Each structure stands twice: as structure tokens, then as C-alpha cells.
Amino acid sequence: MIPLSWYLILSAALFSIGLFGVLSRKNAVAILLGIELMLNAVNINLVSFWRYGDVAQMAGQVFAIIVFAVAASEVAVGLALVISVYRRRNTVIADELDLMKW
Amino acid sequence: MTTETLIWLIPFPPILAFFLIVLFTNRNKALSHTLGVGAAGLSWLGAMIVFAAALGAHELGRTPFASSINWIPTADTWLRIGVLVDPLSAVVLFFVAWTIFMIFLYSVGYHNFGQPAGDHDRPGLPPHGATVEEHGHPQAVPSIEPMYSRFFAFLGLFAFGMYTLVLSDNLLTLFVGWEIMGLCSYLLIGFWYAKPSARNAAVKAFMTTRVGDVFMLLGIAFLYSATGSLSYRDIFQPQVLHTLASVPTPILGLSAAGLIGLLLFIGTVGKSAQFPLHVWLPDAMEGPTPVSAMIHAATMVSAGVYMVIRMFPLISLDPKTMTVIAFIGTFTAIFAATIAVAQNDIKRVLAYSTISQLGFMIAALGVGAYVAAAFHLVTHAFFKALLFLGSGSVIHGMEHGVLHTGDHTVDPQNMFNMGGLRKKMPITFWTFVIGGFALSGFPLLTAGFWSKDEILSGAFSNGNWAVFVTLAVAAFLTAFYTMRQITLTFLGGPRTAEAEHARETPWTMTLPLIVLAVFAIGYGWVGIPQDFLGLHLNASWFHEFVGSTLALAPAASPFSWIVFGTSLVVALGGLFFGWLAYRNVTAPEQDRLQIPLLKNKYYFDELYGFLFIKPAYWFAETFVYQWMDKGLIDGFLHFFGRAANAIGSAVRTYVDLLIINQTVGDGTAHATGWVGRNLRPIQSGRIQQYMLVSLIVLLAVAGLLYYLLVIV
Numbered sequence: 088m089i090p091l092s093w094y095l096i097l098s099a100a101l102f103s104i105g106l107f108g109v110l111s112r113k114n115a116v117a118i119l120l121g122i123e124l125m126l127n128a129v130n131i132n133l134v135s136f137w138r139y140g141d142v143a144q145m146a147g148q149v150f151a152i153i154v155f156a157v158a159a160s161e162v163a164v165g166l167a168l169v170i171s172v173y174r175r176r177n178t179v180i181a182d183e184l185d186l187m188k189w
Numbered sequence: 190m191t192t193e194t195l196i197w198l199i200p201f202p203p204i205l206a207f208f209l210i211v212l213f214t215n216r217n218k219a220l221s222h223t224l225g226v227g228a229a230g231l232s233w234l235g236a237m238i239v240f241a242a243a244l245g246a247h248e249l250g251r252t253p254f255a256s257s258i259n260w261i262p263t264a265d266t267w268l269r270i271g272v273l274v275d276p277l278s279a280v281v282l283f284f285v286a287w288t289i290f291m292i293f294l295y296s297v298g299y300h301n302f303g304q305p306a307g308d309h310d311r312p313g314l315p316p317h318g319a320t321v322e323e324h325g326h327p328q329a330v331p332s333i334e335p336m337y338s339r340f341f342a343f344l345g346l347f348a349f350g351m352y353t354l355v356l357s358d359n360l361l362t363l364f365v366g367w368e369i370m371g372l373c374s375y376l377l378i379g380f381w382y383a384k385p386s387a388r389n390a391a392v393k394a395f396m397t398t399r400v401g402d403v404f405m406l407l408g409i410a411f412l413y414s415a416t417g418s419l420s421y422r423d424i425f426q427p428q429v430l431h432t433l434a435s436v437p438t439p440i441l442g443l444s445a446a447g448l449i450g451l452l453l454f455i456g457t458v459g460k461s462a463q464f465p466l467h468v469w470l471p472d473a474m475e476g477p478t479p480v481s482a483m484i485h486a487a488t489m490v491s492a493g494v495y496m497v498i499r500m501f502p503l504i505s506l507d508p509k510t511m512t513v514i515a516f517i518g519t520f521t522a523i524f525a526a527t528i529a530v531a532q533n534d535i536k537r538v539l540a541y542s543t544i545s546q547l548g549f550m551i552a553a554l555g556v557g558a559y560v561a562a563a564f565h566l567v568t569h570a571f572f573k574a575l576l577f578l579g580s581g582s583v584i585h586g587m588e589h590g591v592l593h594t595g596d597h598t599v600d601p602q603n604m605f606n607m608g609g610l611r612k613k614m615p616i617t618f619w620t621f622v623i624g625g626f627a628l629s630g631f632p633l634l635t636a637g638f639w640s641k642d643e644i645l646s647g648a649f650s651n652g653n654w655a656v657f658v659t660l661a662v663a664a665f666l667t668a669f670y671t672m673r674q675i676t677l678t679f680l681g682g683p684r685t686a687e688a689e690h691a692r693e694t695p696w697t698m699t700l701p702l703i704v705l706a707v708f709a710i711g712y713g714w715v716g717i718p719q720d721f722l723g724l725h726l727n728a729s730w731f732h733e734f735v736g737s738t739l740a741l742a743p744a745a746s747p748f749s750w751i752v753f754g755t756s757l758v759v760a761l762g763g764l765f766f767g768w769l770a771y772r773n774v775t776a777p778e779q780d781r782l783q784i785p786l787l788k789n790k791y792y793f794d795e796l797y798g799f800l801f802i803k804p805a806y807w808f809a810e811t812f813v814y815q816w817m818d819k820g821l822i823d824g825f826l827h828f829f830g831r832a833a834n835a836i837g838s839a840v841r842t843y844v845d846l847l848i849i850n851q852t853v854g855d856g857t858a859h860a861t862g863w864v865g866r867n868l869r870p871i872q873s874g875r876i877q878q879y880m881l882v883s884l885i886v887l888l889a890v891a892g893l894l895y896y897l898l899v900i901v
Contacts, residue, residue, distance in 0.1 A: 106884070110877055118877070181876055188874030 094135035102128035115172070115179040119165045126158045192242045193256035196272045199235040199282075200352035202228035207345035210338050218337045222297050225341030229293040229348060236286030236352075243279035250276050250737030255358055255422070269420060273358030277563060277738040280731070281355050281495055284570045287708065288487040289348050291701035295578050296344065296479040298697030299585065300334035307332030313383030315477075318592045329592040331585075340380065340477065347373035351488045355495070359419040360409050363496065367405075367460065370489045371398050377484060378476040390472035397469040401459015408452025412503075415445050425502045425740070434506040447507025453500055454514055461493030461547045464521040468793055470544055474536040478581030481536055486543050487574035494550045494566050501559050502739060515555025519659045521548030524791070526666035530673070531787035533777060534602045535580045538674050542628065543573055545663060549644055556656055558647025559743050563735045564716045565640035571712055572627035572637055575705035579621035582694045582702065583607065583678060586614050590687030599687050604677040605777050608684040613691040618679045620702040625675050627709040629668035630760040636713030642756045643716065643746070650746035661755050668763020669770075676771040684775055720748040 105124030112118055130151045137147020173179050206228035214220040243249055257271025274282065305319040312335045319332035334340060347370055354366030379391030413419055415436070416429055423429065433446035440448055457463065462470035473485045484490070497504060497514070504510055522545050529541035546569050553562040587601035599606055611618040627637035641664055648657040683689040693699070716731035729745065736742040774780055789795070871882075 110881055110884070184876070185874030188872050 091135060091139045094131060098128045098131040098135065100128075101125075101131065113180045113182060115169045115181050115184070116166070118181060119162060119169070122165075123158060123162065126154055126161075130154050192239060192254050192274075193272065195235050196239055196254060196274055196356055197256065199232050199239065199356060200349050202231040203345040203348035203352070205345075207342045207349065210342040210345065215338045215342075218302065218333070221338035221341050222302060225345050226290075226293045226297065228345055229290045232348065232352060233286045233290040236282050239274055240279055240283045240286075243274055243276070248737070249274075249279070249734075250739070250742075253278075257358060257420070266417075268361070269359070270362050271358045271420070272356045273421065274356065275738050276734045276736075277498060278355055280563065280567055280735055281491075282352075284567045284708075284712075285351055285355055285488055288570055288574045288705070289351065289483060291704055292479045292483040292487070292574065292578070293341070293344060293348075295482070295581070295698050295701040296340060296477075298695045299477065299479050299581055300337050300340060301331045302333060302337065302697070303695075304331050304333045307335070310335050311383070312336045313381055315381050315384075317597075318588075329595060331589065331592060334477075336380070340377075343373055343376050343380070344479070344483070347377070347484060347489075351492065354492050358421055360412065360421075360500075361419045363499075364406065364409060367456075367492060367496070368402065370484065370492065371395065371402065371460075374398070374473070374480075374484050374489055377480040378473045380476055380480065384475065386472075387475040390469075390475040394469040394473050397466050398459040401456045401466055404452045405456025405459075408449050408456065411445070411452065412449045415449070421499065427740070430502060430506060433503065441509070443509055444507050446503055447510040450500065450504035450507060450510040451513060454497060454504065454510065454517075457493035457497050457551070458517065459493070460496075461490045461551065462544045463493075463517050463548060463551060464524055465793075467521065467525065467544050468790075468797060471537050471540040471790070474534070474540050478536065478577060478584060481540070482574045482577030482581065485540065486577045487570040490543060490547055491566055491570055494547055494554075494562065497551065497554050498559065498563050498566070501554065504554075505557060511555050511557070513555075515552055515653065515656055518548045518551025518553070518555050519656045519663075521545065522552055522663040523659050523666070524548075526663045526670065528787055528790050529670045530666060530782050531780075531784060533604055534600075535583060535604050535607075535674065535678060536577070536602055538604075538670060539573070539576055539580055542576075542667065542670065545667060546573065546628070549641065549660060549663070552656055552660060553644040553647055556648045556651045556653045557743075558644055558651070558746070559739065560732050560735050560745075561640065561643035561647045564643055564731055568627065568636035568640040568709070568712050571705055572624045572635075572709040575620060575624035575702060575709050576628060578698070578702055578705065579617055579624055582614065582617040582698050583610060583621070583691075585694050585698065586610065586617065586691035587687055589692045590685075590690035593690040594686050596687070599685060601687065604674060605775075606685045607678045607688045607691075608775075609680070609682045609688060610691055611679040613688075614679075614693045616693060616699040616702060620699075620706040621679065622675060623706040623709050625671040626764075627713075629671045629764055630664060630756060631764070632757050632760060634710060636709055636711070638756065638760065639713035639716050639718075642752065643718065645756055646718075646746045646749060646752040649749055649752045657752075657755075661759050664756070665759035665763045668760050669767040672764045672767025673771045676768055677774070680768075681772065681775075718745060718748060720745075722753070723748060 102125050105121045105126075105128060108121030108124060109118050110121075112121060133147045133151045133154070137144070137151075140147070169179055172184060176184065178184070203225075206224045209224055210221045214224060239254070243254070246252075246254070253273055253275035255271060255273045257269045259267035260270045261268040301316060305321060307316045307319045310316045310319075310332055314335075316332040316334050318329050320327045321330055322328070350366040350369030350373060352366075353369070354363050357363045357366065375391050375395040378394050379387050381387045382391075409419065412424065415433060416424055418424060424433075430446065433449070434444050436445040437443075438445055438448045443451065459466045470485055470490065474481050476485075504514070525541045525544035525548060529538050529545065532538045532541060546565070550562045550565050550569070553559075553565065584601050587599075587607065591597060591599055591601055623635070627635035629635075630638040630641040632638050645657060645660055645664070648660060683691075716729050717726060718732070719726055719728045732745050733742075736745075770782075771780070777783055786792070
């Protein structure tokens with residue numbers, strides 16, 4: 088059986104790729120994609136720990152499903168916001184959306 | 190009720206009336222004057238009963254009515270106060286009661302009771318008259334005094350003071366009564382306080398008499414420290430008098446008795462308006478006429494003489510003091526008489542006449558004529574009160590004329606505006622003539638003759654030629670100015686339309702005149718000397734009675750044709766020349782005696798103004814105010830103020846502003862602002878930057894936690 092650490096390394100890698108995407112991409116849609124990657128990395132963690140822990144407990148799976156739901160709604164809201172911003176500001180570049188400063 | 194109890198009660202009705210009027214009945218004029226006159230009447234009744242008892246008493250001089258109580262506790266004994274009626278107080282009480290009662294009654298008419306309120310009268314000014322509809326056309330009539338009730342209240346308080354003075358058996362309560370009268374004098378002279386002249390006169394009277402009173406208080410204090418008692422009967426014990434006469438004092442080589450006597454006499458000089466403190470009395474005529482009659486002729490100024498008579502056993506111990514008294518009295522008598530000759534105001538003539546007559550009494554005491562002084566005191570009180578009330582009646586009649594013509598520029602007191610009033614005001618005329626003749630010493634008939642004759646004969650028999658001659662001249666002048674006054678006022682024809690329309694005054698004013706006129710004539714007959722004209726008459730009642738007050742009854746001065754002749758000549762001569770000189774005078778310019786020196790009262794007011802008032806003003810204004818107050822005291826204050834101010838500014842500049850405000854306060858704010866400004870760029874609004882920072886912080890915290898929890 089593949090040891091747990093492989094999954095965790097995959098998850099960390101995926102999380103890091105997502106984080107990098109969030110921090111480095113200029114496009115708001117791409118940032119959202121990065122967030123999705125990070126959420127999925129979390130899901131891998133949850134499911135792996137469930138599988139390698141007490142299989143009788145359903146918590147890991149349930150949390151993963153909740154994260155799906157959250158991710159889906161987040162994307163829905165996030166994309167709606169992006170579209171709304173685009174309509175007002177005619178851009179989706181995150182650095183140009185800097186109204187919330189002093 | 191014993192006589193002593195009654196004596197205690199005599200002074201109280203007037204002061205009760207005073208309080209009742211002031212506190213309760215002030216608004217009701219009729220009730221107020223009823224209270225006032227009623228109280229005066231009660232006191233009068235009590236005084237008459239006491240007087241009658243005194244007449245019936247056996248050896249009243251040796252065993253007077255006396256009663257006393259403990260008043261103020263001193264270290265081991267009590268200061269006692271009490272009442273005393275001996276022959277002297279009895280006769281004084283008699284005239285005081287009569288004059289006070291008559292003047293109360295007179296005031297009712299004088300202040301126009303029963304007349305309407307004035308059109309534009311206001312408190313503090315004499316009534317100006319009212320307009321009433323009569324027979325369909327407006328008519329000017331006298332108006333009632335606006336402060337009618339207050340007048341009776343003050344009179345009541347005054348009467349209390351006078352009765353207290355007369356009835357007290359010691360110098361302390363005498364002084365209390367004395368000062369109460371001083372206060373009332375001030376209040377009543379200034380009764381019409383809205384007139385500046387009345388105001389000034391009130392202040393002048395108060396201040397001038399105060400000078401005398403201070404010395405008198407010193408005398409009383411000296412007497413108390415020397416004898417331990419202020420009661421007359423204690424002081425007049427032979428051994429006490431002997432001690433006082435033999436103790437020397439460092440002042441002027443006088444004995445203790447002489448110094449005390451002199452100090453007390455200075456009090457009299459102030460109160461009885463003797464030279465040099467005479468200046469207040471003529472000005473006091475600004476007050477209403479009943480006040481002039483009561484306070485400034487009959488009672489209060491007599492109180493000064495009464496005090497000297499009362500203290501005669503003490504005062505007569507030192508011949509130096511007696512010489513001073515004789516000199517002051519004589520000088521005042523002639524000095525005031527000369528001024529009176531040139532005065533045109535009817536009341537001022539009488540005022541100077543009062544000063545002069547009081548001088549006669551003082552002079553009589555100075556030459557040792559004790560009984561004569563007391564006799565003249567009584568007769569003078571009657572006829573001078575009569576004359577003042579008569580003059581008030583004349584002024585009242587003239588004011589009626591002024592109201593009739595409506596010409597308010599005519600001075601109703603100036604005798605040159607009068608003339609011919611004998612037909613308009615017959616009762617006033619006849620009573621005034623009686624009073625005037627009594628004042629002049631019209632022979633045999635009038636009281637003034639007998640008393641003045643006794644003074645002259647006292648001076649003559651004591652060998653005081655200077656006093657005798659001076660007083661004789663003064664008596665001549667007295668008769669002269671009296672006749673001048675009568676001639677100008679009543680005889681001849683009216684010189685103004687106002688005099689033509691003068692009218693006789695109401696009964697409340699004429700009745701007192703008649704009563705006093707009876708005394709102005711009749712009272713002299715009780716003092717006819719025993720050996721008058723060489724006849725062998727009954728002994729003079731007055732002399733026997735009053736003389737018995739002293740331990741050693743004074744001998745009556747023997748009859749002398751020289752004195753009698755002098756009295757006769759000066760009285761009749763003065764009256765005749767007075768008539769002769771003024772029978773055709775119609776204007777002040779025709780009066781040859783209007784000499785500026787006399788007219789201006791020897792410039793005494795100006796002299797005192799220069800000597801005392803100006804320096805006092807200078808002292809107050811320049812020295813005390815400018816130098817002491819503004820210069821010295823304000824200088825200190827300003828110095829301290831400036832010093833405190835300088836310290837304050839220094840603290841403000843160098844501590845508060847510099848350290849607290851700039852360094853601490855502003856410094857903190859600046860630092861905070863600086864930090865804020867410099868931290869501002871980190872809030873860029875860029876989401877990814879924030880996330881990066883969050884990541885770094887997260888990693889740092891995680892690293893730290895890792896280090897702390899795992900490695901360490």
C-alpha cells in the first residue's frame with residue numbers, strides 16, 4: 088500500500104502550486120483557480136487521513152464533501168464578483184483593483 | 190402706682206409709638222398721628238403727675254424721687270441705672286413735657302393733615318400743593334406731607350431720648366438719650382432728604398455735634414475711672430467731689446474735676462451750638478419747623494445746658510473751667526446776637542437767637558448763677574418754641590399766599606417778602622409778639638425779663654463786669670433783632686402779593702401757640718426775686734425750689750437798681766430802635782445792617798471750610814486716596830500682581846508650552862503621526878500583497894512555534 092506521506096507530499100505540492108498561483112497570477116479568475124487547487128489539496132489531505140486513520144469514522148469524507156460544497160459556492164460567488172467588477176472597472180487584473188487602500 | 194414707677198414709665202409711650210408707627214401703621218396717616226400725639230399726651234400726663242408730686246414732696250432736694258436697677262455687671266459690682274426726679278429735673282420735665290406735647294399737636298397742622306395728596310409731591314421733598322376743583326374752577330391748596338407717618342415716628346423716638354435724658358440719674362443713660370436725640374436731629378433735619386441743602390445740613394449737624402460728643406464721652410470715661418460711678422448722687426457726695434477737686438491732671442494744670450468738667454462742657458458746646466461749634470444750628474433750619482422748634486430751640490439744644498446745670502457741683506469746683514465756660518457763653522451770646530441782626534430768613538434769625546440765648550445760660554453758669562441758668566432754660570424753651578412755631582405758622586401762611594399766586598420763586602421764609610401779616614394772621618401775630626417780647630425781656634410782664642434779669646444780676650453781683658456789660662449789649666441786640674423781625678413780618682403793609690394772600694393757620698397750629706404764649710408770660714412770675722425793687726415779696730418760688738437741688742442752696746443775688754435799670758433800658762431801647770429802624774424799610778437794600786461780615790456770619794463756614802473741610806478733603810482725596818491707597822497699597826498690590834504674572838508667564842513659556850505641550854503633548858502626536866505616515870504604504874489595497882504578507886507572517890509564526898514547541 089502506498090504510504091500516507093506520498094499523499095501528503097502530493098497534497099502539499101498541490102497546495103503550494105495553488106498558493107503560488109494565487110500569489111503570482113494577475114487575473115482574478117486565475118486566482119480563483121489557485122484557490123480551488125488549494126481547496127482540493129486540503130481535500131486530498133482530509134481523505135488520506137481518513138483512509139489511513141479510523142475508517143469507521145466518516146468525518147474525513149464528510150469534511151471533504153463540505154469543502155466541495157464550499158468551493159462550489161465560493162466559485163459561484165467569486166465569479167459573480169469578478170463579472171461584476173469587470174462590468175464596472177473593465178478589468179479583472181487584481182493589482183488594478185486597489186480601491187481598498189488608505 | 191408709686192411715683193417712682195410712673196417716672197420709669199414716662200419715656201416709654203413715645204418709643205412705643207415710634208415702633209408701632211414704623212412697623213405697623215406707617216401707611217395710615219391718621220392712625221400714625223393719633224399714636225404719636227397720644228403717646229406724647231400720655232407722657233405729658235405722666236410728667237404732670239410727677240411734677241405735681243414733686244411740688245407736694247417735702248424737701249425734694251434732699252430726698253428726691255429715685256429708683257435704680259442693676260444694669261451692666263462689672264468685675265465685682267454693678268453699673269446701676271435709674272431715674273431721678275429732683276427739683277431741677279422736675280422743672281425741666283415740666284417744660285419738656287409741655288413743649289413736646291404742643292409740638293406734636295402742632296405738627297398735625299403743619300404737615301397739612303386733612304389736605305389732599307399733592308399733584309407731584311414725592312417723599313423727601315416738602316409738599317408742593319395740590320389742585321382741587323372748587324366752585325367749578327381749579328384751586329391750589331396745600332397738600333399733605335408724603336412722609337407724614339415717618340415724621341411722627343421720628344418725633345416719638347426723639348421724645349423718648351429727651352425724656353430719658355431728663356429723667357436719668359446717671360451720666361450713662363443721659364448720654365444714651367443725648368445720642369438718640371443727636372440721631373433724631375440728623376434724621377429730622379434731613380427729613381426732606383431730596384433737597385441737597387437739607388442733606389448737607391443734616392450731615393453738618395451730625396458731624397459737628399459728634400466733635401463735642403467725643404469729648405463728652407471722654408469726660409464720662411474719665412469720671413467713671415476716677416470715681417467708679419456715673420450716678421449723680423454718688424458723684425456729688427462731698428468726699429468724692431473733694432477728691433476730684435484735689436487730684437491734679439497733667440493737662441493745663443487742671444484738677445480732675447476741672448478736666449472732667451471741661452470735657453463734659455465741650456459736649457455741651459456741640460449740643461447747645463456754642464461758639465466755636467455753633468455752625469450747625471442755623472443750617473439745621475432746613476428741617477421742618479416743628480423740628481426746629483422742638484429739637485433746635487426747646488429741648489435738644491437745652492439738653493446741653495441741662496447737662497452743665499446737672500453737673501454744676503462738679504464743674505464749679507475748678508475756677509479755670511468756670512472761666513472758660515463764662516467766656517464761651519458770653520462770647521457766644523454777643524457773637525450770635527450780632528449775626529442775627531443781619532439775617533433775612535425768619536427761621537435763621539431765631540436760630541442765631543437760640544445760640545445767643547443758650548450763650549446767656551452758659552454764661553450764667555460760668556459766673557455761678559445756677560438758678561438763673563435753669564430759670565432762663567425753662568423760660569427760653571417756652572418762648573423760643575413759641576417763636577419757632579409762630580414762624581412756622583407765618584411760613585405756612587405765606588405758603589398759602591404762594592399757592593394762591595402760583596409764583597414759586599417767592600421765598601416764604603424771607604422776611605422782606607412779608608409785612609402786614611398782623612391783619613391776616615392775628616393769633617399768630619399776638620402770640621409771636623408775646624414770644625418776641627419775652628425773648629427781648631419786655632419788663633415785668635414777660636417771663637424772659639425775669640430770667641434774663643436774674644442772669645444779669647448774677648453776673649453783676651459776682652463782680653463779673655465784662656460778662657455783665659457784654660450780656661447787656663447782647664440783650665439790647667436781642668431786643669433789637671426781635672423787633673426788627675416783628676416789624677418786618679407783621680407790621681406795615683404787605684410787600685408782596687403772597688403776603689397779601691396769607692391766611693391764618695388751622696387750630697392744631699394756633700392752639701399750641703396760645704398755650705405756649707401763656708407760659709411765655711406766666712412762667713416768669715414764679716421767679717420774681719424776693720427783694721425786687723426793694724419790696725419784700727414772697728421768696729421766689731423757682732429760686733427756692735431749684736436751689737434746693739444743690740446741697741448748699743445758692744443765695745439769691747441781691748436786688749440792684751443798676752441791673753434793673755440796665756434790663757429795662759436794653760429791652761425797651763432795643764425794641765424801640767428795632768421798630769424805629771425798620772418801620773419803613775421795604776427792601777433789603779434799605780437795611781443798613783446788611784453788612785457782609787454779619788450777613789456771612791463772620792465767614793465762619795468759610796473759615797471752617799478752609800481750616801477743616803478742605804484739609805479733610807485733601808487728606809481723604811490726595812493723601813489717603815491718591816498716595817496711600819493708589820500709591821502705596823495699590824503699588825504693593827500691583828507689584829505682587831506683576832510679580833505673580835511674571836512667574837506665571839515664565840512657567841507657561843518654559844514649562845507648560847515647552848515641556849508639556851511641545852515635548853510631551855505635541856511630541857507624542859508627531860511621533861504617532863510620523864509612524865502612521867510611514868506605515869501607510871503597507872496598506873496598498875492589493876490583495877495579493879496582503880496574502881503574501883499573511884503567508885510570511887504565518888510562516889514566521891509557525892517557525893517560531895516550531896522552534897519553541899518542538900526544538901526547545
